[in-house]
Amino acid sequence: MISENKNTFSRRSFIKASALAGGGIMIGFNLFQACKENVEVPIDLSALNYNDFNAFIKISPEGKVTIFSPNPEIGQGVKTSMPMIIAEELEVNWNDVYVVQAPLDTKNYTRQVAGGSQSIRHGWTALRQTGATAKQMLVNAAAAKWGVDASECTVNDGVITNAKGETLGYGDVVTEAAALEVPEEVTLKDPKDFKIIGQGKGNVDIDRIITGKPLFGLDYKEEGMLYASVLRPPAFGQVLESFDDSGARSLPGVVDVITIGKKIRDFKEAGKKNWSMQMSGSDKVVVLAKTTWDAFKGKKAIKATWKTETPLESTEMHDKVLTDLLDGKKFKTRRKDGDIKKAFANADKVIERVYESPFLPHNTLEPMNFFANVTDEKVHLVGPVQTPESAETVVSELLGRDKKDIHVEMTRMGGGFGRRLYGDFVYEAAEISDAVRKPIKMVSSREDDMTTGVYRPSTKYKIAASIKDGKVTGYYLKEACINGNMYGLIPNFFPAAAIENYQVDTANYKSNITTGAWRAPYTNFLASAEQSFFDELAEELGVDRVQLHMDLLDNAKKNPNPNxxxxxxxxxxxxxxxVEKSNWGKAEEGVYQGLAVYYCHNTHVAEVADITMENGVPNVKKVTCAIDCGIVINPLGAMNQARGGVIDGIGHSMYSDFGFTNGVPQSNNFNTYQLIRMGQTPKVDVHFVESDIDPTGLGEPTLPPVGGAVANAIYKATGSRLTKQPYMNNLQSKKVVG
Known part of the structure; x- marks a missing residue:
């Protein structure tokens, strides 16, 4: 619980304008405690260049508050929840707050990123300090005007009141406040006094979304802009050999046909690396046209010849490679407690299972797209990207341009799920515009997105546990993954420290298929595998599933060096x-329950899935979800995030399958790739643990455990243990369902 708080802002890094045109105060703040020194704010509001700032609170003489939000908005709600935090400490009426998306500003920010469910967690303290500091400056100005001590003043909804009952609105004192020193210490509110935080607030963009106003990358247009459609290699491992563009050039609306790719190859051949660059080095054919449809038609008319440069991989090959890795000895040990070999040698019994998951595309509702206008004076980039700073860095290198000449604006995104962490679509747009020196919009089709994208890697886990005298004495997790998956923190997740002998090893196969983060990276399948395994382990031990976890967690609490x-x-x-909210173990006849409990992305989650069998097919009827994410900023948005994660997790674990034949993706649209249908979505009952602990993330943590909960419920219903996703394919292969 926080009340008194030493201000981490210096006078220079807090940034304030001493006199804004027409009155008002513009206060710069850094959401991630990374404000930089010596940043000056223009005093003429009409001349403001947002690229010179971090983000701002603007208070008008009428008392209206504008908050410029720097983080990318991908549907996770930060454009609403972050301003709520500032408004809470600023002590203003939420109805008087207006929120604006800020552009990329690498001069003043160090983390303008949407990823890992980290935005709120990293921004919590700095956002509160920003609001509280602004409030204190306004109160100090009012107190000086009245000739009273600031401690005698109170604030409510942007109105300052002194002991005599006299009042001044924020708008009445903004000019005086701007001339004051930034206070070195501010008082943050006790969570029990929150009036905005903890209240459900609607999405700040909701009116524009439901009325179809321009918000997303696909909405962005500029005068004279051309649309670009990119023909990429049809198979991973192939490169362009030659092409005939006469058919495309003959079509009405097609303006030009060019090739790109050299700048990317030069970048890679120079030994330069950037984690966001998941791209083929092949040349690509680009059709430029007056409309998106014209560009798409032109691309279809291109006759291209491709040559194989590296081996063309297949699902069968990946299956064998991963199996060989699991059985081999080329592993990197990520954590080792005790002696696994000794525990297994002395065991009464060892249980071992292998769990498998396929590649998965991201399938964002809004396909990849980006606007670029490269001129001699500047590089203007606009669109939906989760990592704008990485995009700026790579474009600077690709085009040989100074970063100060590159201006990146972020639009709202029609989904990200990790796909828009990788800026290949930005780099293509920049290279195209640089080649033709015209404003262009690169637009991918659904088929482009699904067949030339970045995928969740196919993974296999081998999990083994030793049992001695009715107790779990050893736990050994081995991961084999295409292009690698697990990273340093996961070996320190449960059951680390709960079992005396514990080891985690990883191995990977380097593939030419582009892979990367997919919603809830690393844990999205691992949680299903481990929680399915623990369910089977409890059955083998003859103990209650809940009690097994409680006992193991007690062990972790007693561990003197848990790490x-x-x-x-x-x-x-x-x-x-x-357990309480789901009526665990007390389900009505015909309802089968499965349980999973998991920690990831700094949040603790437990889920119970209720399923029924309908015409021999499992149907998830309800999921009860308990979440400890600390203080819940916006319950309405949090509920939506939690439910969305659960439904997404069910859909992909139950139905979605993806693989390759000779390097070519086996699906290119939703007629052959199954997403969860409306009729297959369950009721999701969400419960948050009441807490005054600093908040953590919610965009991802509810997805990983639900696959395990569903698998465990299906086992109760069918007697079949599911070890391979998607589960429906697994059940059909076992002839459990028709």
């Missing part, structure tokens, strides 16, 4: 809450 990321107490808390 863990999760909180055993908080995991036990969500487990108890999920």
């Amino acid at each position: 863990i990321e999760y909180s055993p107490e908080r995991l036990q808390g969500v487990l108890k809450l999920a």
Whole structure:
């Protein structure tokens, strides 16, 4: 619980304008405690260049507040929740707040990123300080005007009141406040006094979304802009050999046909690297046209010849490679507690299972697209990207342009799920515009997105546990993954420290298929595998599933050197809450329940899935979800995030399958790639643990455990243990369902 708080802003880094045209105060703030020194703010509001700032609170003489939000908005709600935090400490009426998306500003920010469910967690303290500091400056100005001590003043909804009952609105004192020193210490509100935080607030963009106003990348247009459609290699491992563009050039609306790719190759051949650059080095054919449809038609008319440069991989090959890795000895040990070999040698019994998951595309509702206008004076980039700073860095290198000449604006995104962490679509747009020196919009079709994208890597886990005298004495997790997957923190997730002998090893196969983060990276399938395994382990031990977890978490609490990321107490808390709210073990006849409890992305979650069998097919009827994410900023948005993660997790674990034949993706649209249907979505009952602990993330943590909960419920219904996703394929291969 926080009340008194030493201000981390220096006078220079807090940034304030001493006199704004027409009155008002513009206060710069950094959402990630990374404000930089010596940043000057223009005093003429009409001359403001947002690229010179971090982000701002603007208070008008009428008391209206504008907050410029720097983080990319991908549907996770930060454009609403972050301003709520500032408004809470600023002590203004939420109805008087207007929110604006800020552009990329690498001069003043160090983390303008949407990824890993980290925005709120990293911004919490700095956002609160920003609002509280602004409020204190306004109160100090009012107190000086009245000739009273600031401690005698109170604030409510942007109105300052002194002991005599006299009032001044924020708008009445903004000019005086701008001339004051930034206070070195501010008082942050006790969470019990929050009036905005903890209240459900609608999405700040909702009116524009439902009325179809321009918000997204696909909406952005400029005068004279051409549309670009890119023909990329049809198979991973192929490159362009030759092409005939006569058919495309003959079509009405087609303006030009060019090739790109040299700048990307030069970048890679120079030994330069950037994690966001998941791209083929092949030349690509680009059709430029007056409309998107004209560009798409022109691309279809291109007759291209491709040559194989590296081996063309297939699902069968990947299956064998991963199996060989699991059985081999080329592993990197990520964590090793005790002696696994000794525990297994002395065991009464060892249980071992292998769990498998396929590649998955991201399938964002809005396909990849980006606007670029490259001129001698500047490079103007606009569109939906989760990592705008990386995009700026790579474009600077590709085009040989100074970063100060590159201006990146972020639009709202029609989904990200990790796909828009990778800026290949930005780099293509920049290279195209640089080649033709015209404003262009690169637009991908659904088929482009699904067949030439970045995928969740196919992965296999081998999990083994030793049992001695009715106790779990050893736990060994081996991961084999295409292009690698697991990273340093996951070996410190549960059951680390809960089992005396514990080891995590990883191995990977380097593939020419582009892979990367997919919603809830690393844990999206691992949680399903581990929680399915623990369900089977409890059955083998003849103990209650809930009690097994509670006992193991008690072990972790007693461990003198746990070295863990999760909180055993908080995991036990969500487990108890999920059991209570789901009526665990008391389901009505014909309803089968499965349980999973998991920690990832700094949040603790437990879920119970209720399924029924309908015409021999499992149907997820309800999921009860208990979450400990600390203080819940916006319950309405949080509920939506939690439910969305659960439904997404069910859909992909149950139905979605993806693979390759000779380097070519086996699906190119939703007629052959199944997403969850409306009729297959369950009721999702969400419960948050009441807490005054600093908030963590919600965009991803509810997705990983639900696959395990569903698999465990299906086992109760069918007697079949599911070890391979998608589960429906697994059930059909076992002839459990028709």
